[in-house]
Amino acid sequence: xxxxxxxxxxxxxxxxxxxxxxxxxxxxxxxxxxxxxxxxxxxxxxxxxxxxxxxxxxxxxxxxxxxxxxxxxxxxxxxxxxxxxxxxxxxxxxxxxxxxxxxxxxxxxxxxxxxxxxxxxxxxxxxxxxxxxxxxxxxxxxxxxxxxxxxxxxxxxxxxxxxxxxxxxxxxxxxxxxxxxxxxxxxxxxxxxxxxxxxxxxxxxxxxxxxxxxxxxxxxxxxxxxxxxxxxxxxxxxxxxxxxxxxxxxxxxxxxxxxxxxxxxxxxxxxxxxxxxxxxxx
Amino acid sequence: xxxxxxxxxxxxxxxxxxxxxxxxxxxxxxxxxxxxxxxxxxxxxxxxxxxxxxxxxxxxxxxxxxxxxxxxxxxxxxxxxxxxxxxxxxxxxxxxxxxxxxxxxxxxxxxxxxxxxxxxxxxxxxxxxxxxxxxxxxxxxxxxxxxxxxxxxxxxxxxxxxxxxxxxxxxxxxxxxxxxxxxxxxxxxxxxxxxxxxxxxxxxxxxxxxxxxxxxxxxxxxxxxxxxxxxxxxxxxxxxxxxxxxxxxxxxxxxx
Numbered sequence: 001x002x003x004x005x006x007x008x009x010x011x012x013x014x015x016x017x018x019x020x021x022x023x024x025x026x027x028x029x030x031x032x033x034x035x036x037x038x039x040x041x042x043x044x045x046x047x048x049x050x051x052x053x054x055x056x057x058x059x060x061x062x063x064x065x066x067x068x069x070x071x072x073x074x075x076x077x078x079x080x081x082x083x084x085x086x087x088x089x090x091x092x093x094x095x096x097x098x099x100x101x102x103x104x105x106x107x108x109x110x111x112x113x114x115x116x117x118x119x120x121x122x123x124x125x126x127x128x129x130x131x132x133x134x135x136x137x138x139x140x141x142x143x144x145x146x147x148x149x150x151x152x153x154x155x156x157x158x159x160x161x162x163x164x165x166x167x168x169x170x171x172x173x174x175x176x177x178x179x180x181x182x183x184x185x186x187x188x189x190x191x192x193x194x195x196x197x198x199x200x201x202x203x204x205x206x207x208x209x210x211x212x213x214x215x216x217x218x219x220x221x222x223x224x225x226x227x228x229x230x231x232x233x234x235x236x237x238x239x240x241x242x243x244x245x246x247x248x249x250x251x252x253x254x255x256x257x258x259x260x261x262x263x264x265x266x267x268x269x270x271x272x273x274x275x276x277x278x279x280x281x282x
Numbered sequence: 283x284x285x286x287x288x289x290x291x292x293x294x295x296x297x298x299x300x301x302x303x304x305x306x307x308x309x310x311x312x313x314x315x316x317x318x319x320x321x322x323x324x325x326x327x328x329x330x331x332x333x334x335x336x337x338x339x340x341x342x343x344x345x346x347x348x349x350x351x352x353x354x355x356x357x358x359x360x361x362x363x364x365x366x367x368x369x370x371x372x373x374x375x376x377x378x379x380x381x382x383x384x385x386x387x388x389x390x391x392x393x394x395x396x397x398x399x400x401x402x403x404x405x406x407x408x409x410x411x412x413x414x415x416x417x418x419x420x421x422x423x424x425x426x427x428x429x430x431x432x433x434x435x436x437x438x439x440x441x442x443x444x445x446x447x448x449x450x451x452x453x454x455x456x457x458x459x460x461x462x463x464x465x466x467x468x469x470x471x472x473x474x475x476x477x478x479x480x481x482x483x484x485x486x487x488x489x490x491x492x493x494x495x496x497x498x499x500x501x502x503x504x505x506x507x508x509x510x511x512x513x514x515x516x517x518x519x520x521x522x523x524x525x526x527x528x529x530x531x532x533x534x535x536x537x538x
Contacts, residue, residue, distance in 0.1 A: 043369050044408030045437065048480035068368020074287035081368045106290040110365040111297060112331040112373075113324060115290075118309075122286055150320040152311040153289065221323055 008034055008061045008095035013248045013266040013273075016065075021259045022052045029059060030263050034095055036063035036249050042092075043084045053092065061095035063207065063249070064088065070110070071130045071144070072103035072117045082137055089138050096207055096247070098143040098176045099134070101127070101164060118153030119163040124170075131171040143206045144168075145176035148184040148213070148222035160185070161199040174206035177246075179236045180228065184213050184220040193235055202243030210236060210269060211251040225254035228265060233272065240276035248273065297324055298364070329353070332360035335370040339404040340377060342455040343396055347387070358384065371408065375401060392446035399442045399452055399484065402475040406438030406482045415534040423536070429505025433498050434535030441487065441496050442473040449473045449486040476532050490518030501537075 012033025017025060025035070035056050042053050042064075056062060069081055089097060102114040117123050127144075135142055144167060146160055158166075161182075164175050177200065186193040212226030228236075228250070236248075250265040289309045295302040303318055310317050333356040337344050344352040359380045365373045378397035387393050415434075423431060442448065449471045454463050472492040474485050487495065490511045497507035511518040527533050 040369050040371070043371065045410035047406075047408045047411070047438075047477070049408065050411075051480055068370070070368055074284060074290050078368060084369065103290055104368060106287070106294045108366055109294060109298070110368055111294070111324075111328055112335075112365050112368065112370055113327045115293065115324065118286070118289065120286075122284070126286065150323045151317060153309055154311050155285075155309070216323065217319065219320060219323065 008063075008247055012245075013250060013269045014060075014063065015250045015262045015266055016252055017056055018253070018256055019049075019052075020256055021262075022055075024259050026052075026055055026059070028259075030259070032060060032263075032266060033247055034061040034063050034249075036065050036096075036251070039064040039066040039085055039088055039097075040068045042088055057092055057094075062092055063096035063098065063247075064092060064094045066097070066099045067114065068104065068110070068112065069099050069134070070102070070104035071099055071134070072101065072123065072127060073105050074103070074126070075106055077130055077133065078105070082134060086138055089140070096143060097138065097140060098145055098207065100145045100147055101160065101167075102147050114147055116147055116149040116151060116153070119156040119158045119160055120153075121157075124163060124166060127167055128170045131167065131173045135171065135173065141172060141174055141206075143174040143176040145178050145209065146181050146185075148178070148181040148188075148220075150188060150219055150221070152189055159191075159196060159199060161196040165200050165204070168201065168204040173204075175200065175204045176207045176209060177205050177239065178209035178211070178251075179239055180209065180211040180213055180232050180251075181222060183229075183232050183235055184222050187220045194238055197239060197242055200243075205243055205246050208236070208239060208246045208248040209251050210248060210265070223254055224251050227261075228268075233268070236269065237272050237276045240273045241279060245273040245277050296321055297328055298361075300325070329357050329360065331370065332356040332365070332373065335365075335373040336377065339371075339374045340397060340400045342400055342452055343381075343393060345455050346390075346393075346396070346451070355381075355384070355387075371404075374404075377401070392444065392448060392451065395442065395444035395446055395448050396451055399444075399448050399473050399475070402440040402442050402473075403452075403482050403484060406440065406475050406477050409436075409438030409477060412436035412477065412531060412534040415531075417528045417533070419536060420528070420533075429503060431504040432501060432537040433504070433533050434537050435499055436477055436532050436534050438475065438477040438482070439499065439532055440475045441492060441499065442475065443470075443492065443496075444472070445470045447471050449484060452484050476530065478530060488515075490515030491523050494518065494520070494523060 014032050014034035014036055017035040017037050042049060044050055100114045103117055104111050104113055104115055146164060168175055182193045210228045211224045212228055214221045214223045248269050250262050252262055292306040296306040307314055307317050333353050336356045359377060363376055378394045381387055381397050382394035447465055447469050450465050472487040474487040476483050493514055494507045494511035497510050508520050
């Protein structure tokens with residue numbers, strides 16, 4: 001079974017497939033547009049996890065979401081990591097492959113986190129080279145996701161959305177618009193998220209993420225451990241009005257709830273997306 | 283140094299050592315107090331990533347020492363041995379050496395060997411699936427050639443030798459274990475780690491079998507491995523061991 005047999009339609013919602021839900025997903029086969037997994041959890045040669053992914057791809061389009069490639073590391077791109085990703089992409093033939101606009105490693109130390117970059121011309125040139133390289137190795141388009149961040153660089157001279165729009169224009173990559181991340185940053189850094197949407201070219205957006213966050217003192221922290229909050233739903237509706245419906249993921253990684261909670265969030269996203277596009281096209 | 287590299291080196295320094303925060307403040311917006319509060323979130327993520335990865339690889343040690351103490355172990359281990367890969371399943375390969383040297387766990391001198399066992403289990407879990415192999419091939423080897431057979435063992439198969447009862451400790455901490463919990467500390471055990479289908483088995487391995495398997499896993503021909511086992515353990519029963527290994531599909535080929 002390949003991506004060609006499981007094309008991802010323009011609309012519809014998927015969920016992150018996490019180990020505690022494997023059995024229930026395979027038995028119930030809920031109606032979902034796709035399943036997304038973290039690429040790095042499947043860099044294994046074989047065994048139970050790889051078998052589960054094989055079962056998942058037989059039933060659903062798969063989205064591979066990378067958290068460890070560290071596209072923005074100034075000193076090097078980890079070729080060995082990219083080689084593992086390529087092996088997985090060749091094996092799974094996913095509908096989508098995505099990475100983050102971030103760095104995570106320097107000088108041989110990996111923080112296994114999504115760390116922010118200054119949005120400068122220098123960074124843009126580096127990222128464009130890296131995305132070109134990754135797309136040529138993988139022989140496919142990737143999506144690059146906007147980040148949630150807790151600090152900003154003084155020398156950033158463009159917004160993250162303007163940076164991503166230009167990265168997509170230069171490299172042909174797509175964008176993964178994480179609406180929760182955009183909202184988290186809007187609160188943390190004090191900007192209008194709707195104005196940022198206006199900087200994006202909707203045709204470049206290949207996927208949307210929705211997730212919950214936590215409030216820690218004066219900061220929103222992207223935890224993927226709770227329900228999508230109302231302001232993020234509102235921003236999602238605005239995204240759908242502006243750009244039309246996009247494949248959308250309910251992303252939940254910590255304090256994983258019952259599968260039905262994810263499915264009900266997915267149902268809500270579907271309803272919002274179809275309502276918003278009806279309004280937009282009325 | 284290009285500016286982006288300097289920024290990332292300073293950022294990394296501040297995450298690993300709070301004393302080095304001033305170096306990154308010059309790059310970041312906001313006052314020192316804000317930067318310090320926000321970097322604390324990233325420092326928390328860093329330790330959480332180590333804890334999560336080690337918890338996944340070392341679930342028995344986590345149960346034995348408790349989750350709070352384990353979190354402290356993860357923090358200390360990461361301080362000395364930070365991750366070097368974006369693939370966290372590789373993180374923690376040297377946890378056994380850390381435990382053997384860490385002064386606050388010297389009362390549990392068997393933790394290091396237990397860590398070796400859990401790492402072997404962790405590796406076996408994601409090892410390649412064993413190829414199908416027809417054991418009848420063994421019967422077609424001419425008698426004169428049998429001593430030269432080199433077995434191909436199923437990926438993930440490993441031995442862990444200890445002067446402590448690590449198999450017993452591992453077994454009583456498995457989910458669903460319903461037996462009694464006594465441990466006789468005065469015994470040595472060799473653990474045989476092997477994938478059966480998608481399940482990783484840990485079993486105690488008899489002393490003669492362990493000598494044979496250690497040699498054979500390292501690539502020794504059957505004759506040499508068997509001679510080594512018989513020399514040290516005259517009761518070693520090659521036919522019985524091979525019968526069990528073939529039945530369990532641990533042998534999955536013959537190497538030239």
